[in-house]
Amino acid sequence: DTEVTQTPKHLVMGMTNKKSLKCEQHMGHRAMYWYKQKAKKPPELMFVYSYEKLSINESVPSRFSPECPNSSLLNLHLHALQPEDSALYLCASSGRQASYEQYFGPGTRLTVT
Amino acid sequence: AQTVTQSQPEMSVQEAETVTLSCTYDTSESDYYLFWYKQPPSRQMILVIRQEAYKQQNATENRFSVNFQKAAKSFSLKISDSQLGDAAMYFCAYRSYNQGGKLIFGQGTELSVKP
Numbered sequence: 387d388t389e390v391t392q393t394p395k396h397l398v399m400g401m402t403n404k405k406s407l408k409c410e411q412h413m414g415h416r417a418m419y420w421y422k423q424k425a426k427k428p429p430e431l432m433f434v435y436s437y438e439k440l441s442i443n444e445s446v447p448s449r450f451s452p453e454c455p456n457s458s459l460l461n462l463h464l465h466a467l468q469p470e471d472s473a474l475y476l477c478a479s480s481g482r483q484a485s486y487e488q489y490f491g492p493g494t495r496l497t498v499t
Numbered sequence: 500a501q502t503v504t505q506s507q508p509e510m511s512v513q514e515a516e517t518v519t520l521s522c523t524y525d526t527s528e529s530d531y532y533l534f535w536y537k538q539p540p541s542r543q544m545i546l547v548i549r550q551e552a553y554k555q556q557n558a559t560e561n562r563f564s565v566n567f568q569k570a571a572k573s574f575s576l577k578i579s580d581s582q583l584g585d586a587a588m589y590f591c592a593y594r595s596y597n598q599g600g601k602l603i604f605g606q607g608t609e610l611s612v613k614p
Contacts, residue, residue: 417600428590428604429544442601476544480600487534488602490544 390491409460409477418460421476501526505605520576522591530596539587
């Protein structure tokens, strides 16, 4: 099973709301990633978790807060977002070795009003 | 820092024909990995093919093959017998051997397939 699942598929939130995105994989992968993608642009890396520890934070604003409760689950907590944060948020996972490819989830389409 | 360049924002191919998408990259490293990802409209990004830099042999996956020229830092993707389902955004990506799994993407090439 090479599936990464993400919920919800779509999310509309106001600038004062708090919401969370969820990502799950059951492939035994030990690295998980959050990306932000604007239309017709490549994904931009936000965070990397390796063995449930945050290993890379690409200078993401603090209104985005990642969490990795266990090796299969990755959350992204959202608070006080701006309209320019509207985008497709992709989760990915990969095996331990550097050569292992990343498997992407279908994404959550976020709209901030 | 590494960079990846895809110089063709859009490409078009006739069904059943062959098309080649270009990708060049810049790095000072000798060990790395290169990938082509496909993202159909409103659909999931999937891996098409990967290449380890230490391998001289070009990777092949069914109708997809690469032309990897390490000295020229070029990594093009050839799609043979193009099908309507090949229409998508294609991203070339670079992954360093030792940088925590970070993928560096090119800007993408949007491929359309004409029936």
